[in-house]
Amino acid sequence: MKSRYNLALLLLSTIVAACGSDSDSSGPGGGGDTTGNGTPGGGTSGGSGPSQGAPSHVPTDCPNATRDGYSILDDKAYDTYQIRKVGDVKFARYEKGADGQETVVSEDYQVITALPKRYVVSEAHQGKTFPMDDRGDYWAVDSNYAIPNIPCVTDDLVYAPIVKGHSEPTVTVNGQNKGWPIQEDISAEVAKYQGQKKMWVYTTWPGYRYGYWFRDDVGIRPTWLFTANAGGDASFELFNPSKANWPEGAYNGVTFGLHIDPTGKVYVPKPQPITFPQRKDQPAPPADLRLAYKDWDSDLRCVVINKSSAIIASTRTIWPGGSEAYYPAESFLPGYAVIGQDSDRYWGLKGRETDAASWWAGDDCVGNRCSGQSRMPFRNGCSIDGFDFGQGDGFNWLELKDHMAEIGVKIPPEQMYRIQIYKQDKPDQPARMMVELYYEQDAQGKWQPKMKPGTNTYELTKGDNPRYIVNGHIYAGQRIFAVLLDQ
Numbered sequence: 001m002k003s004r005y006n007l008a009l010l011l012l013s014t015i016v017a018a019c020g021s022d023s024d025s026s027g028p029g030g031g032g033d034t035t036g037n038g039t040p041g042g043g044t045s046g047g048s049g050p051s052q053g054a055p056s057h058v059p060t061d062c063p064n065a066t067r068d069g070y071s072i073l074d075d076k077a078y079d080t081y082q083i084r085k086v087g088d089v090k091f092a093r094y095e096k097g098a099d100g101q102e103t104v105v106s107e108d109y110q111v112i113t114a115l116p117k118r119y120v121v122s123e124a125h126q127g128k129t130f131p132m133d134d135r136g137d138y139w140a141v142d143s144n145y146a147i148p149n150i151p152c153v154t155d156d157l158v159y160a161p162i163v164k165g166h167s168e169p170t171v172t173v174n175g176q177n178k179g180w181p182i183q184e185d186i187s188a189e190v191a192k193y194q195g196q197k198k199m200w201v202y203t204t205w206p207g208y209r210y211g212y213w214f215r216d217d218v219g220i221r222p223t224w225l226f227t228a229n230a231g232g233d234a235s236f237e238l239f240n241p242s243k244a245n246w247p248e249g250a251y252n253g254v255t256f257g258l259h260i261d262p263t264g265k266v267y268v269p270k271p272q273p274i275t276f277p278q279r280k281d282q283p284a285p286p287a288d289l290r291l292a293y294k295d296w297d298s299d300l301r302c303v304v305i306n307k308s309s310a311i312i313a314s315t316r317t318i319w320p321g322g323s324e325a326y327y328p329a330e331s332f333l334p335g336y337a338v339i340g341q342d343s344d345r346y347w348g349l350k351g352r353e354t355d356a357a358s359w360w361a362g363d364d365c366v367g368n369r370c371s372g373q374s375r376m377p378f379r380n381g382c383s384i385d386g387f388d389f390g391q392g393d394g395f396n397w398l399e400l401k402d403h404m405a406e407i408g409v410k411i412p413p414e415q416m417y418r419i420q421i422y423k424q425d426k427p428d429q430p431a432r433m434m435v436e437l438y439y440e441q442d443a444q445g446k447w448q449p450k451m452k453p454g455t456n457t458y459e460l461t462k463g464d465n466p467r468y469i470v471n472g473h474i475y476a477g478q479r480i481f482a483v484l485l486d487q
Helices: 066-070 186-192 398-406
Strands: 004-006 042-044 072-075 081-096 102-116 132-134 140-141 163-164 170-172 209-211 213-215 220-221 226-227 234-238 265-268 292-294 302-306 313-314 327-332 378-382 387-390 417-424 432-441 447-453 470-473 480-487
Touching: 081 417, 081 432, 081 480, 102 302, 102 327, 234 265, 302 327, 302 378, 378 480, 387 417, 387 432, 387 480, 432 470
Parallel strands: 302 480
Antiparallel strands: 072 081, 081 102, 132 140, 140 265, 163 170, 209 292, 213 220, 226 234, 313 327, 378 387, 387 470, 417 432, 417 480, 432 447
């Protein structure tokens, strides 16, 4: 049933409600928006996003969910995904009707981060754990080179697939990489690097940042170091502010990650206290060591809402210490709002699953210059207090567009989508559309970047990959909604 409220009452519930009970069940799913008629002062509230009805629970076997503020959603429509609910938002905005009159439209959305279950570490190992040698500040885990399943410790890591292919992606689950973000046989790679300074990076859940590095006022530093000894095992050092010669740098030979010895044991730091430097004008750093740290806060100032007809997924790269390749990141599931916070993100084609979307295309080289992004039409997204949306740089590389047309690659419209970006200036005000980013297909089948202004307008960038970029800071009390729509 639809009810009318004045605008003041409409937005009283805009503030995010954090997850937090063992039986946090939302109201019945409304399957869409509710719309008021007449003047901007009129409107409705109580509308539900399509997935608002899924119940959730807070796991009690580990403290992680309570600590990070999420619950697990049980949505039968996406039962192959683990869905972590991190809060709720009300998306109230002005829209113009056919008569040109502004109307307030309001929808409620659960805010999530999601990952296919097959890449959850415990699921990849089917619950199996491994013998662990307690070495004081760390464990040596006899997992036969694989990313190990250590309950409550590796829960926020990803057991990475192998994604490759020339003109179409092929996905290998539980491959020779054994969950590490590489394509090669991990045991052969470990043997190759014996006697050299080497650690092995891992990748993390979407919305989590890597625990193996941190930033201070000097630069990028490793959180811990494993140093291989002559006998094949390793010694362990944890960062301490008193260590004046602690290494720094993302590209100058500094190692990051975990150690793997010649027998296939994986060396994993234990959770323990750590003192990170306090950076100027930044929140207090964590006081404990973890393999991954959540990268959102309860304000949820920026969310991505998928109102399209299919999944859209984004990628991430491994930095520092990793390779220039793409790995599964955020899954924008239809009907949900998503935090969408990862570094160096590229967004795949609509309808491609989270793993296939992270494919580095093999047919998009111009001479000896390769992009890997010919099927990635958009880039970046949200951060805790900022936003950065744009059409993809590689996707709009002019020479590459010509090359793809020449070899007959034409992306069909049903795989494309558009992004409307709304800004809410105050919690008691509806949002207004700043801009819409989209594409139009020309006679040669090439997709050309377009922009529809709202409250803002933007110029096409200069250079050999012209596109539109929309970014900025989000101040306290403001919120950005990026809405994904069918092409």
